[in-house]
Amino acid sequence: MNARSEAGAGSRTESAGQDDAAGRTDAAGRTDAPKRADAVGATDAAGRSEDVGWDEDGAWRTAAWRSGSGARAPRRVAVADDRMAADLAYRLVCEGTALLWRGDYHGARQLLAALGRRVDRKPPKQGATPRESFHLYRQARTRRARVLGMLLVPLETAADGSWAVPLRRAPRVGEACAEAYGPPPGPAGALTLVSLRELQGVLGAHEWRRKGVPIEALGGARIHPRHGVFSPVRGEYVDLVARAPLPRAAGAGFGEDAGLREDAGPVPETGADGGGAQGSEDSGGEDPGGLTAFDIGTGTGVLAAVLARRGVGRVTATDVGEQALACARENVARLDVAQAVEVVRADLFPSHEAGRADLVVCNPPWLPAKPTSVLEQAVYDPDSRMLRGFLTGLGARLAPAGEGWLILSDLAEHLGLRPREQLLEWISAAGLRVAGRLDARPEHARATDTAAPLHAARAAETTSLWRLRHAEEAPVS
Numbered sequence: 001m002n003a004r005s006e007a008g009a010g011s012r013t014e015s016a017g018q019d020d021a022a023g024r025t026d027a028a029g030r031t032d033a034p035k036r037a038d039a040v041g042a043t044d045a046a047g048r049s050e051d052v053g054w055d056e057d058g059a060w061r062t063a064a065w066r067s068g069s070g071a072r073a074p075r076r077v078a079v080a081d082d083r084m085a086a087d088l089a090y091r092l093v094c095e096g097t098a099l100l101w102r103g104d105y106h107g108a109r110q111l112l113a114a115l116g117r118r119v120d121r122k123p124p125k126q127g128a129t130p131r132e133s134f135h136l137y138r139q140a141r142t143r144r145a146r147v148l149g150m151l152l153v154p155l156e157t158a159a160d161g162s163w164a165v166p167l168r169r170a171p172r173v174g175e176a177c178a179e180a181y182g183p184p185p186g187p188a189g190a191l192t193l194v195s196l197r198e199l200q201g202v203l204g205a206h207e208w209r210r211k212g213v214p215i216e217a218l219g220g221a222r223i224h225p226r227h228g229v230f231s232p233v234r235g236e237y238v239d240l241v242a243r244a245p246l247p248r249a250a251g252a253g254f255g256e257d258a259g260l261r262e263d264a265g266p267v268p269e270t271g272a273d274g275g276g277a278q279g280s281e282d283s284g285g286e287d288p289g290g291l292t293a294f295d296i297g298t299g300t301g302v303l304a305a306v307l308a309r310r311g312v313g314r315v316t317a318t319d320v321g322e323q324a325l326a327c328a329r330e331n332v333a334r335l336d337v338a339q340a341v342e343v344v345r346a347d348l349f350p351s352h353e354a355g356r357a358d359l360v361v362c363n364p365p366w367l368p369a370k371p372t373s374v375l376e377q378a379v380y381d382p383d384s385r386m387l388r389g390f391l392t393g394l395g396a397r398l399a400p401a402g403e404g405w406l407i408l409s410d411l412a413e414h415l416g417l418r419p420r421e422q423l424l425e426w427i428s429a430a431g432l433r434v435a436g437r438l439d440a441r442p443e444h445a446r447a448t449d450t451a452a453p454l455h456a457a458r459a460a461e462t463t464s465l466w467r468l469r470h471a472e473e474a475p476v477s
């Protein structure tokens with residue numbers, strides 16, 4: 001099904017504005033135009049792009065296409081190197097021609113930065129409402145990702161069977177690529193194309209995985225995220241799980257924890273701790289070793305590990321992502337809580353054999369919007385699917401005196417994407433009630449950066465841990 005298409009746009013020579021190192025001209029002030037190139041992304045039966053082909057030095061070449069974020073293979077590819085001017089490169093990628101870099105690796109990085117500056121010259125428009133501004137912002141981010149994703153680098157199967165980038169001054173990528181993609185395909189010399197931006201993400205993820213993220217709630221112990229797995233860099237939601245009072249084990253009595261607000265109303269303007277959990281006792285002072293918990297959508301396993309460190313006897317952690325499951329298993333083993341935490345593949349709740357739990361924790365993606373890449377799936381929850389699935393199924397999996405802990409930021413409310421009333425309605429329709437709420441103010445840089453997009457909504461954001469119980473269970477006064 002390979003249909004070639006012209007990439008004539010790449011054949012014009014132009015001089016460049018030399019505001020960056022990547023826009024290079026030769027001694028005569030000319031900029032090298034890309035070699036004429038036609039390319040096509042072949043598609044598999046499911047319609048996904050699998051490989052890519054292009055003309056280079058008069059020969060037709062093909063390579064496998066890789067995109068961890070699920071981007072389609074480009075349909076037109078032109079060969080480029082350090083002589084290409086940034087303005088010309090920008091025009092080509094905007095027109096839909098991907099650039100396969102054959103020059104110096106650092107030149108490719110500089111060109112990517114130059115392309116980024118050009119995309120950013122046109123900031124996202126402000127909408128008439130926060131909701132409209134959010135959609136315009138996402139549109140702009142999607143376009144940015146698409147344009148910057150058009151600068152490609154080759155990945156090769158090296159003679160020793162590892163991944164390598166066959167470019168001058170390229171970094172070692174073997175371990176990072178093997179972690180993200182598995183072993184390289186084909187014999188030595190087999191070629192794969194990947195966007196430089198993605199490769200940078202893979203290398204960055206490798207560093208995160210190697211170094212880990214220190215978690216205050218784990219006494220500074222580190223969680224090691226993986227490529228494509230939600231990383232707990234925002235510590236405030238983890239702290240909420242670390243300090244919320246644990247419910248009592250089934251059969252230990254139905255008491256509410258003293259000192260907690262019965263509150264689903266507005267959050268105070270200031271102060272990090274709206275919930276006032278200080279002074280409340282875990283499990284009414286009982287040993288939490290008898291407690292069972294589910295951690296729904298465990299990601300790195302961080303919340304399951306926090307619960308285990310708090311002494312919860314048995315935690316079943318679920319996820320649907322293969323990388324997340326492997327990552328969570330690795331983290332719980334590193335943190336020496338594997339005897340208390342079982343990581344299982346499940347869509348939301350573990351199988352019914354796991355019964356009901358005293359505590360069911362869930363930190364779903366916070367924004368109801370469609371992810372545009374695989375990597376966005378931990379941030380965007382289309383139609384609040386995971387949130388609603390958790391709430392709808394919670395009652396059936398919660399022990400009689402158990403608690404569901406829903407961790408959610410109200411950013412969606414500030415952006416006009418999901419009103420508070422909607423959340424409260426879902427909670428009540430699921431036969432649940434709000435037994436209390438702990439709040440925290442995000443401390444990440446964007447919350448205070450007045451120049452950051454969507455600043456007003458981000459500045460007003462509060463992250464909450466909603467304590468949910470069976471509605472029919474009367475609170476003890």
Ligand SMILES: C[S@@+](CC[C@H](N)C(=O)[O-])C[C@H]1O[C@@H](n2cnc3c(N)ncnc32)[C@H](O)[C@@H]1O
Pocket residue numbers: 230231232296297298299300301302303318319320321324346347348349363364365366377378379386
């Ligand atoms: C926002 S991340 C939270 C990860 C982790 N609990 C934390 O707090 O850092 C949401 C997680 O839910 C997982 N997930 C999404 N849909 C799911 C489903 N239907 N069942 C189980 N897990 C799911 C995602 O793979 C992701 O790891």
